[in-house]
Amino acid sequence: MNVIVTLDNSITAGGGHAIYTTLQKDAEHTEREKLILLCPDGDLATWASEFVTVQTVPHSLGKRKTVERLWQLLVHNPEVTSVHIHGVSLLIPFVTKSIFTKRFRIEYTEHLYTKAYLTWKVTARMLVQYILYFFMIRYCSHVYCVSRAVQECVTGVFLFPRQKTSVVYNVIPYYGGTRKTHQRRERVTLIAVGALQEVKNHEQLVAIVSTLPENYHLEIIGDGERRDTIEKMITDRKLGNRVRLRGRVPHEEVMQLLQEADIFCSTSHTESFGFAIAEAMSVGLPVIAFRVGGIPEVITHGKDGLLIAGKSSSAFAAAIKKLGEDPELRQEMGENGVAAVKKFQESSR
Numbered sequence: 001m002n003v004i005v006t007l008d009n010s011i012t013a014g015g016g017h018a019i020y021t022t023l024q025k026d027a028e029h030t031e032r033e034k035l036i037l038l039c040p041d042g043d044l045a046t047w048a049s050e051f052v053t054v055q056t057v058p059h060s061l062g063k064r065k066t067v068e069r070l071w072q073l074l075v076h077n078p079e080v081t082s083v084h085i086h087g088v089s090l091l092i093p094f095v096t097k098s099i100f101t102k103r104f105r106i107e108y109t110e111h112l113y114t115k116a117y118l119t120w121k122v123t124a125r126m127l128v129q130y131i132l133y134f135f136m137i138r139y140c141s142h143v144y145c146v147s148r149a150v151q152e153c154v155t156g157v158f159l160f161p162r163q164k165t166s167v168v169y170n171v172i173p174y175y176g177g178t179r180k181t182h183q184r185r186e187r188v189t190l191i192a193v194g195a196l197q198e199v200k201n202h203e204q205l206v207a208i209v210s211t212l213p214e215n216y217h218l219e220i221i222g223d224g225e226r227r228d229t230i231e232k233m234i235t236d237r238k239l240g241n242r243v244r245l246r247g248r249v250p251h252e253e254v255m256q257l258l259q260e261a262d263i264f265c266s267t268s269h270t271e272s273f274g275f276a277i278a279e280a281m282s283v284g285l286p287v288i289a290f291r292v293g294g295i296p297e298v299i300t301h302g303k304d305g306l307l308i309a310g311k312s313s314s315a316f317a318a319a320i321k322k323l324g325e326d327p328e329l330r331q332e333m334g335e336n337g338v339a340a341v342k343k344f345q346e347s348s349r
Helices: 016-027 044-049 063-075 089-099 120-125 125-137 150-158 203-208 227-236 252-260 275-282 314-326 327-340
Strands: 002-006 035-040 053-055 083-087 105-110 140-144 164-167 188-193 216-221 243-248 263-266 287-290 304-306
Touching: 002 063, 002 089, 016 035, 035 063, 035 287, 044 053, 044 150, 063 216, 083 089, 089 105, 089 263, 105 150, 120 125, 140 150, 150 164, 164 227, 188 203, 188 252, 188 275, 188 314, 203 216, 203 227, 216 252, 227 243, 227 275, 252 275, 263 314, 275 287, 287 314, 304 314, 314 327
Parallel strands: 002 035, 002 083, 035 053, 083 105, 105 140, 140 164, 188 216, 188 263, 216 243, 263 287, 287 304
Antiparallel strands: none
8 A cells, every 4th residue: 555645735835736646647557545645634635535545634733743643644554565755844753753663665755955955054054854864865765856956966965876766847737727918018017926934035036126117016925934024124125015915825816916927036045846936937927036956947048037147136137127128028938938837737757
């Protein structure tokens, strides 16, 4: 019996949708009772129950209790032979516990780590976790990486055998709505989608917008611990009428807001893949992003977006103005982006 375990509970997140697609494909070749998903309750569990057996725990338990409850569900099934883990928050405790049971083979999907992610600042803060990860990952029979950038980190930094890894890109939902038609208009709307966390670096994007002409506006979708800092920055720079924090919104509304925008902007310090970037491309938005992590595997510079080297604010601002002043170029890049992301919509594990 094969089991997939994750802390994701939403199909609209990159990891959640990848798991859902995995289950959908695996269900074509596996008897329903031989494939189980263990996860917190949510729409991922609801959707996945169409294909496989799903066992859930309350999503409100908190991470530590959720991990423990998921482990109890796993070990109470004596027929489990293979476990596929998603996320480092599960990998370390599950491998630690399984060392003493030795009942099942463990596979793992890495969604996070790239060399760009492992800065000295982050490494100093997470050193104990990285050391544990270095040893625990060696108990995995195979590691799936969501980009080549992730694979290079797993094999080059954590020294996991390359022959035991595979690159399997995230699968983005097929967008069946109307594609963006770019027109020249007085207001140019920029949009960013992502949790308000340090790694997403929204502060730099807000600072960039403050240097642009007043007809450039920014919509930021997402929430997180950096919200107060970003709100203060917006107030201090008198950008309240040009920069809007929308918080978390339903996925359908996110897609509508992407459709209404002109340019997608990502100033993330790194991305393992760039799920939000790929979704923006699927509706016909050109993307401007830093050349970091797995982003260059999604965007082809000059064809469906613009990649900025060196995290330069001035270069990023110049790229925004270049696209903002040229709706024909936005249209061309947007159409190229729709074609480019088809390979992620068609991918399967």
